[in-house]
Amino acid sequence: MNHKINQLPQGNCYLDLHLHIDGAITPKIAIALAKIEGMSLPTTDEDELAKYLEAPKDGKNLVDYLKAFDLPVSLMQSQAAIKEAVYLVQEKLKSQGIIYAELRFAPQLHTKHGLTQKEVVEAAIEGLHRSDLKSNLILCCMRFENNKTENLETEKIAKEFLNCGVVAMDLAGPEADNPVEHYTEIFEQAKKDGIPFTIHAGEASGAESVRKAVELGASRIGHGVRSMEDISVVKLLAQKKIPLELCPTSNLDTKVFESLSEYPIEELIAEGVIVTLNSDNPVVSATNQKNEIKKIRKQFHLNNSQIKELLLNGAEVSFADDKTKKFIRTEISQVYA
Numbered sequence: 001m002n003h004k005i006n007q008l009p010q011g012n013c014y015l016d017l018h019l020h021i022d023g024a025i026t027p028k029i030a031i032a033l034a035k036i037e038g039m040s041l042p043t044t045d046e047d048e049l050a051k052y053l054e055a056p057k058d059g060k061n062l063v064d065y066l067k068a069f070d071l072p073v074s075l076m077q078s079q080a081a082i083k084e085a086v087y088l089v090q091e092k093l094k095s096q097g098i099i100y101a102e103l104r105f106a107p108q109l110h111t112k113h114g115l116t117q118k119e120v121v122e123a124a125i126e127g128l129h130r131s132d133l134k135s136n137l138i139l140c141c142m143r144f145e146n147n148k149t150e151n152l153e154t155e156k157i158a159k160e161f162l163n164c165g166v167v168a169m170d171l172a173g174p175e176a177d178n179p180v181e182h183y184t185e186i187f188e189q190a191k192k193d194g195i196p197f198t199i200h201a202g203e204a205s206g207a208e209s210v211r212k213a214v215e216l217g218a219s220r221i222g223h224g225v226r227s228m229e230d231i232s233v234v235k236l237l238a239q240k241k242i243p244l245e246l247c248p249t250s251n252l253d254t255k256v257f258e259s260l261s262e263y264p265i266e267e268l269i270a271e272g273v274i275v276t277l278n279s280d281n282p283v284v285s286a287t288n289q290k291n292e293i294k295k296i297r298k299q300f301h302l303n304n305s306q307i308k309e310l311l312l313n314g315a316e317v318s319f320a321d322d323k324t325k326k327f328i329r330t331e332i333s334q335v336y337a
């Protein structure tokens, strides 16, 4: 059988619903931020600097992977740097053919030099509006111990800026040692306040973590690939129409899978789960959305109409308003006619 498939259409047209700002700081952006922060970098050679910003090649798990975020987070501790970072990341995404992005970050990680979470988010929104890329922010709570006050503060800020740049909340950080149920109070409050949320689950922990996130009311799941370990969880996702934000390269970096051939995208689709493709951390994982799509398409012999379906899923389950969703659908339909 001839598995040769058509090329992607000429016009680039992608969206990314799961992208961490601190995982998208290129060497060039890092150099610009260091100037603003008055910080010295380990090197100003972009190739050398890339080594500090990318996940360690010998990383064994999510905890190792997360170490690559220390430098970019340290470069975003003032309003000027945060604003610039959000703007420059969007410009980079635009240059890669992204037409809509949901950018996420944890405001509580940017208060080391005295900013309040509110000031952090105000700066991020200013940066967001400086670019003409259609985009929104997702505010992450963190899976730490003893940070309930900070997480509740993030929820409060998300409520204050909901639909004014912020569209949702998330729970990020080391999943294995910090299960979803430790954060119930935060997301119960988000539900009361009408803030939609996605939760990282089924990445470093198994299917049960996904089930708990769904039971808590997550309207999307970050990753969720390990739901395949329990078919009842897969069926729950399909039945409740809870989409997964899949990020294949990131899952290889954190050793959820040893090779792309094990990636269960076909099985999930066959079970009726809505899936979207995303980059997670384009710089840390040395990827971008186009690359994710190309890799998955090649590995699983998807044709352009299946790729179009994945992109349209993204439009449908994004936290964007109806007008923006319509714009994304129209753009995708023109390119993938």
Ligand SMILES: [Zn+2]
Binding pocket: 018, 020, 172, 200, 222, 280
């Ligand atoms: Zn993520």
